[in-house]
Amino acid sequence: MEYNYTWDEFTDADLTELPGEFTMSSLNLSLDVLNQKQMASMWVCVYEYQFWTPDEGQIGAGDDLEGWVLGPPECYIVNYEVVGSNYSPTYTSSYTTNGEMAHYTATSTIATSPTNDPLLDEEYLHALNVVKSELGTRLHPREQNYLDRQLVVTMQNYWFLKKNMFTEEAKDFSAEAVSTEMAFGEVDFEEQVILDKSFIDNDCLYGVYTAMGKATKFKEYLQNFEPNGSIADLRFTTDDNFATNRETKYHNAMAITDAPISSNEIKRTFNTDINTSGDITNKPDVFKAVAMIHEILHAEMYRKMLDAVRAAEISGNNLNWTNWTSEQFYNDFLNSLENKYFGIFDYFTRYNYGILVGSNPNDYQHQQMAQHYRDVVKQALTDYDPTLTATQKEAISWIGLDTADIVAWQILTPSERTAINNLQSQILNTFSNGCN
Numbered sequence: 001m002e003y004n005y006t007w008d009e010f011t012d013a014d015l016t017e018l019p020g021e022f023t024m025s026s027l028n029l030s031l032d033v034l035n036q037k038q039m040a041s042m043w044v045c046v047y048e049y050q051f052w053t054p055d056e057g058q059i060g061a062g063d064d065l066e067g068w069v070l071g072p073p074e075c076y077i078v079n080y081e082v083v084g085s086n087y088s089p090t091y092t093s094s095y096t097t098n099g100e101m102a103h104y105t106a107t108s109t110i111a112t113s114p115t116n117d118p119l120l121d122e123e124y125l126h127a128l129n130v131v132k133s134e135l136g137t138r139l140h141p142r143e144q145n146y147l148d149r150q151l152v153v154t155m156q157n158y159w160f161l162k163k164n165m166f167t168e169e170a171k172d173f174s175a176e177a178v179s180t181e182m183a184f185g186e187v188d189f190e191e192q193v194i195l196d197k198s199f200i201d202n203d204c205l206y207g208v209y210t211a212m213g214k215a216t217k218f219k220e221y222l223q224n225f226e227p228n229g230s231i232a233d234l235r236f237t238t239d240d241n242f243a244t245n246r247e248t249k250y251h252n253a254m255a256i257t258d259a260p261i262s263s264n265e266i267k268r269t270f271n272t273d274i275n276t277s278g279d280i281t282n283k284p285d286v287f288k289a290v291a292m293i294h295e296i297l298h299a300e301m302y303r304k305m306l307d308a309v310r311a312a313e314i315s316g317n318n319l320n321w322t323n324w325t326s327e328q329f330y331n332d333f334l335n336s337l338e339n340k341y342f343g344i345f346d347y348f349t350r351y352n353y354g355i356l357v358g359s360n361p362n363d364y365q366h367q368q369m370a371q372h373y374r375d376v377v378k379q380a381l382t383d384y385d386p387t388l389t390a391t392q393k394e395a396i397s398w399i400g401l402d403t404a405d406i407v408a409w410q411i412l413t414p415s416e417r418t419a420i421n422n423l424q425s426q427i428l429n430t431f432s433n434g435c436n
């Protein structure tokens, strides 16, 4: 499609006097090339600029953007496949309306040009269309429209999806990423970590996270400790209503990591409810640092269990084994866990048999952390605050693990346990808290 007017003429023109002149010219798809005869698929898309105003409800409430935006594309995948010795084209429409068609308002006198110059960029248009098509109904129409004017978000998601071969998990994460960025959160595509706005806005909590080097650094700690360690699909959020939303037995916890039951997202919720004893904003920053790494360890264990699920080829990438058959749980899953992550298998079978899924935090994980992972906590603390003494680090590395049912804690002598608890109290009462 070639237009007989320039972009400047288009933007300067009054809405009622657009020069509607264009020329159609055919595309040369070059399908005579031998290897393309075997199998070829191409995107053919038609885009149209539409004038959108917020008062007509096409754009999200509170969003006062107004102007020319790309309308929903009409795209087709053109597939050429070998049929016998011949090949013939099949046309498949993958276009779905986004449900929010723009209205053309002849009475409006406002005509602003798109603020997003890259909208005209061919690579961007391609990426935009691929992201929208691949994510499909995972995106709300409002999120689809949001992408129209967010070059960076679109390209980040495009490259992320491409790098991850457009797997279902990658699409799930990408859709969460778009939703989060639209809600002013942060997404770390490299580590697959989502930070909710509430977490970022909590300056003292986010400050500790940043000072600890963000997810990349956490990942390093785990990799040093255990090869192949990595963190995936993590969400950081906060909860001001922890007392209402969580069982009483968790109210003294600074944070909680939910098992990935309904999806493969592992959510870490920090307790910011001032009406609970666990309120993390009421604790020294070194306690917050311990909570961060503690929850990362939970997440890492869950991630490995998810990986075992995937390796066992059990459908549904989550840990909701109440939906599985005995065969899937006892043979497929446990065998896979045993082969891939023997440590987790060992603790899981020793401490979690018969315990209903969904109970958080899971004790088998605390048993394993207390026995094997306190060095990771101490290493993170060393980097976070080099002035901490070895005794102090030893004491606070027990936070969240110093309970009667934890075997590694039980085998300490009573005087060792008292000394650790006393030092924890002293640090709790005297160390600085950035939230104050």
Ligand SMILES: [Zn+2]
Pocket: 294, 298, 361, 366, 400
């Ligand atoms: Zn825990």
